[in-house]
Amino acid sequence: MLSLHVLLPLAHRLANQPWDQPLLAACLRSYLPPPLNRQANRLANRLIKDFPGTTAPDAQQIAKALGQTTTAARLATLARQQTRPPSPDLNPPHFRPNPALHIPAIPVMETIPDLAFWLGLTEDQLTRFADLRGLSARSHPEFGSHYRQHLIPKSDGTLRLIEEPRPFLKRLQRRILTGLLNHVPPHPAAHGFRPGHSVLTAARAHAGEQIVLRFDLRHFFASITIARVYGLFRTMGYPATIARPLAGLTTAITPTEVHKTPHLAGAELFAARHLPQGAPTSPALANLAAWFLDLRLAGLARSVNAQYTRYADDLTFSGDRRIAPVLLDALPHIITETGFRLNLSKTRIMPAHQRQTVTGLTVNRHLNLPRDQYDRLKATIHHLTCPDDPRRQDPAFLAQLSGRITWAEQANPHRGAKLREALAAALERLPPPPISPI
Secondary structure, three states, X not given: OOOHHHHHHHHHHHHOOOOOHHHHXXXXXXXXXXXXXXXXXXXXXXXXXXXOOOOOOOHHHXXXXXXOOHHHHHHHHHHHHOOOOOOOOOOOOOOOOOHHHOXXXXXXXXXXXXXXXXXXXXXXXXXXXXXXXXXXXXXXXXXXXXXXXXXXXXXXXXXXXXXXXXXXXHHHHHHHHHHOHHHOOOOOOEOOOOOOOOHHHHHHOOOOOOEEEEEEEOOOOOOOEHHHHHHHHHHOOOOHHHHHHHHHHHOEOOOHHHHOOOOEXXXXXOOOOEOOEOEOOHHHHHHHHOHHHHHHHHHHHHHOOOEEEEEOOEEEEEEOOOHHHHHHHHHHHHHHHOOOOEXXXXXXXXXXXXXXXEOOEEOOOOOEOOXXXXXXXXXXXXXXXXXXXXXXXXXHHHHHHHHHHHHHHHHOHHHHHHHHHHHHHHHHOOOOOOOOOO
């Protein structure tokens, strides 16, 4: 391949252009010397074909693609004959959002000082917390690590890794979440981690169907690499100089002594930078990273007249019985092609004569609270009538119980109302609080 120093100046100019064939061709014509500028249209078409979409790739990727063309070889020959490299691009990078994501609330940032100012940091602090060289994971945990690691036992005997950012990094991530990510809507099929959506809205879409199929994504957060997060910020319109530190601030690399822990689920994924489960920005970024997956699966669902929702790593389809063979055949390929993994052991096929559950709720004929949960709530309320139950006088417990009943009211208003009445009756029987002596 040709030396990059010949192609990078041109590649930088192209990367700073709107990713549009006529504008790319005009840029090439203005840069290439005669007679090479007559190849501008052909080269622009080649780049659009190699990098479809509306967002420019990185300059290095453009240079690599140009290096495979005969025009680039002739450009290198001219540069050698003139004994000087092509002139560099002196134009600074620009904020160029994808037209579909042109949301005024997204902050415009084009340089490192812009990002540092927006986060309330010095440039040195930004370098430290973005940690693009991965020094944090190689430092002593008490002094350098930006995350605390927690190992949580799972029901299958393996361990789940929760990576909790330390307070200062968590504050920066919350700034990125509230000031940037919350303004970028995920796909309509995504019901988790977004305002106005919940397990209730995810389950309600599948009530009363002949068959419900549930699939699970394996190691959902850890499978999303820094490259994908970087690509998301580039798609939002940020130049590489901004997208890289933003990706660094929102991803983690796990210390070796942690990701080599025996029985750690997904251990092979933690050696590379990934979305940390436990960071406030990870759910929103995971939803955006799954956009193309949701797009493909929603299209698949429409093709068989089915409903599709995703709640985090839980994929649910419902419709008539004929959808099952089509989904079981096509879905694994789509999941693999979009960069995720399917957890085959958690696939569930639930026809109408069996209990159909979605995000913990029953959906056979209508949205409902599972019978065992309803019975446990009834038993808890009944025990409150016992004089020796210490929870009768515990305000925190009573508030939690009231919240669980509110949840039941949303799932099934009739059953929820009965629970609310039972609680009110139980509370009426409580003895009055003791009167303090004067």
